[in-house]
Amino acid sequence: MAKEIRNREENYSEWYNNLVIKADLAENSAVRGCMVIKPYGYAIWEKMQSELDRRFKETGHVNAYFPLFIPKSFLSKEAEHVEGFAKECAVVTHHRLKANPDGKGLIVDPEARLEEELVVRPTSETIIWNTYRNWIKSYRDLPILCNQWANVVRWEMRTRLFLRTTEFLWQEGHTAHATKEEAIEETRKMVGVYADFAKEVMALPVWVGAKTASERFAGAVETLCIEALMQDGKALQAGTSHFLGQNFAKAFDVQFANKEGVLEYVWATSWGVSTRLMGALVMAHSDNNGLVLPPLLAPVQVVLVPIYRGEEEREASCSHLEKLKDKLLAKGLRVTLDDRDNVRSGFKFTEWEVKGVPLRIAVGPRDLANGTVELARRDTLDKEVVPLEGIEERVEQAMKDIQENIYKKAWDFREKNTFEIDSYDLFRERIEEGGFFLCHWDGTPETEAKIKEETKATIRLIPEEENPVPGQCMVTGKPSSQRVVFARAY
RNA sequence: CGGGGUGUAGCGCAGUUGGCAGCGCGCCACGUUCGGGACGUGGAGGCCGAAGGUUCGAGUCCUUUCACCCCGACCA
Numbered sequence: 331m332a333k334e335i336r337n338r339e340e341n342y343s344e345w346y347n348n349l350v351i352k353a354d355l356a357e358n359s360a361v362r363g364c365m366v367i368k369p370y371g372y373a374i375w376e377k378m379q380s381e382l383d384r385r386f387k388e389t390g391h392v393n394a395y396f397p398l399f400i401p402k403s404f405l406s407k408e409a410e411h412v413e414g415f416a417k418e419c420a421v422v423t424h425h426r427l428k429a430n431p432d433g434k435g436l437i438v439d440p441e442a443r444l445e446e447e448l449v450v451r452p453t454s455e456t457i458i459w460n461t462y463r464n465w466i467k468s469y470r471d472l473p474i475l476c477n478q479w480a481n482v483v484r485w486e487m488r489t490r491l492f493l494r495t496t497e498f499l500w501q502e503g504h505t506a507h508a509t510k511e512e513a514i515e516e517t518r519k520m521v522g523v524y525a526d527f528a529k530e531v532m533a534l535p536v537w538v539g540a541k542t543a544s545e546r547f548a549g550a551v552e553t554l555c556i557e558a559l560m561q562d563g564k565a566l567q568a569g570t571s572h573f574l575g576q577n578f579a580k581a582f583d584v585q586f587a588n589k590e591g592v593l594e595y596v597w598a599t600s601w602g603v604s605t606r607l608m609g610a611l612v613m614a615h616s617d618n619n620g621l622v623l624p625p626l627l628a629p630v631q632v633v634l635v636p637i638y639r640g641e642e643e644r645e646a647s648c649s650h651l652e653k654l655k656d657k658l659l660a661k662g663l664r665v666t667l668d669d670r671d672n673v674r675s676g677f678k679f680t681e682w683e684v685k686g687v688p689l690r691i692a693v694g695p696r697d698l699a700n701g702t703v704e705l706a707r708r709d710t711l712d713k714e715v716v717p718l719e720g721i722e723e724r725v726e727q728a729m730k731d732i733q734e735n736i737y738k739k740a741w742d743f744r745e746k747n748t749f750e751i752d753s754y755d756l757f758r759e760r761i762e763e764g765g766f767f768l769c770h771w772d773g774t775p776e777t778e779a780k781i782k783e784e785t786k787a788t789i790r791l792i793p794e795e796e797n798p799v800p801g802q803c804m805v806t807g808k809p810s811s812q813r814v815v816f817a818r819a820y
Numbered sequence: 821c822g823g824g825g826u827g828u829a830g831c832g833c834a835g836u837u838g839g840c841a842g843c844g845c846g847c848c849a850c851g852u853u854c855g856g857g858a859c860g861u862g863g864a865g866g867c868c869g870a871a872g873g874u875u876c877g878a879g880u881c882c883u884u885u886c887a888c889c890c891c892g893a894c895c896a
Binding site for chain 1: 821853854855856857858892893894895896
């Protein structure tokens with residue numbers, strides 16, 4: 331991979347600053363790795379939310395909300411689940427503070443100790459399944475197809491802006507089904523929704539497939555996921571959909587009477603994506619001039635910049651652009667007129683470029699005289715002078731073109747950095763450069779662990795293939811039923 | 821929790837053998853500018869991460885502590 335792209339990783343933080351900042355919490359605060367999402371960044375998340383939410387509704391889901399606090403005992407009911415999350419939970423032990431008798435400030439009131447500690451949800455399976463128990467009596471109550479938009483807290487040892495913050499925003503779908511087949515179908519369907527969303531809205535090509543046992547969600551029978559390639563050659567898990575089997579139904583004793591009146595345990599799924607998607611967006615599309623946002627997610631799709639010299643020309647350009655702005659707004663486009671007089675146009679160009687606005691329209695005296703405008707595309711950095719006539723259609727078309735082109739660029743990049751490799755020696759050499767590697771693996775956790783140990787590469791997923799081509803494991807030479815996708819990951 | 825690094829103005833940093841707290845960017849005012857990050861003049865902005873110690877005197881030396889960043893382990 332080019333050195334230039336490596337260096338770009340260092341620039342991520344600069345691009346991030348337009349969207350978020352590290353939370354400036356009180357000194358000595360024990361809370362670390364939280365982020366403040368700025369309005370410009372949050373607008374992107376809102377766009378993602380509304381697009382996802384629409385797709386969830388289309389697939390029959392409804393939104394609900396469950397408590398932030400989970401009784402500690404709930405978490406321990408599912409053995410693997412507790413093992414997976416116990417190490418990273420924030421725990422509420424008291425419910426009151428009082429004045430410090432020895433001086434100033436407040437102390438935790440020892441009298442206010444909770445009988446049972448509460449865990450701040452790291453994910454909501456337990457509290458939701460505890461609730462579902464009461465909702466589900468008969469096969470007629472099924473399926474339950476709920477989604478929740480919420481924040482969760484995971485006390486990770488190491489945090490990373492966007493990708494692994496202590497608190498993050500996400501959506502988590504939790505469904506209950508009468509049959510195994512139906513639950514598996516739901517798991518597949520939802521990972522498909524994520525993959526479509528990534529492609530169509532985020533302009534991000536993704537691999538879809540199943541996790542290996544070692545990478546699986548704690549408590550899941552199978553985890554499906556989407557994986558994207560970042561420009562520094564590392565993979566990023568961008569969404570997961572879990573088939574939970576009857577694990578949670580058994581742990582929380584959720585049974586229903588089937589048509590024959592026989593009690594059966596419910597089949598479950600859960601699926602989620604988080605603000606990590608914003609990190610994916612930044613790392614997948616940004617260039618050395620800053621963010622590049624796909625039009626469907628850009629808080630500002632078109633920025634209008636007047637060019638002038640003196641008050642008279644300013645008036646002329648601005649009033650002209652006001653009219654253009656109204657026309658574009660009428661087309662449903664998100665448009666901003668940057669009529670600030672305290673910065674020059676060149677400054678504005680650069681600033682909006684860093685913010686990733688897909689299209690810029692500049693109008694100066696020359697354009698006013700000629701009946702033209704200057705269009706500048708963020709994705710290609712091309713500029714062209716076009717007639718004002720028919721500008722709405724041209725802008726609408728540009729939005730489509732830019733969305734497509736950003737996807738194509740990301741696709742080409744991934745194609746260029748995806749390799750079929752059969753020699754482990756070559757694998758070890760090439761993994762240093764980043765990218766996805768399609769290799770044969772003997773299917774054992776031991777070999778998987780060895781590869782991770784020696785190369786830091788993990789199996790990102792096992793793709794679902796109609797006609798899998800068998801081969802031999804690149805490490806052990808044992809038979810392999812199909813190629814799996816390796817990469818170094820965030 | 822291990823290994824390395826950094827804490828000085830909103831941001832980025834300099835600060836010599838201990839001796840008046842500095843620079844660039846940004847911010848405010850005025851003027852000149854304005855088709856790709858303008859310039860001039862003036863101005864505001866600081867408990868030098870925190871606590872303790874040495875000293876006539878500490879941003880600087882000593883001790884303790886806290887936070888942040890990078891690399892591991894952990895993870896979406």
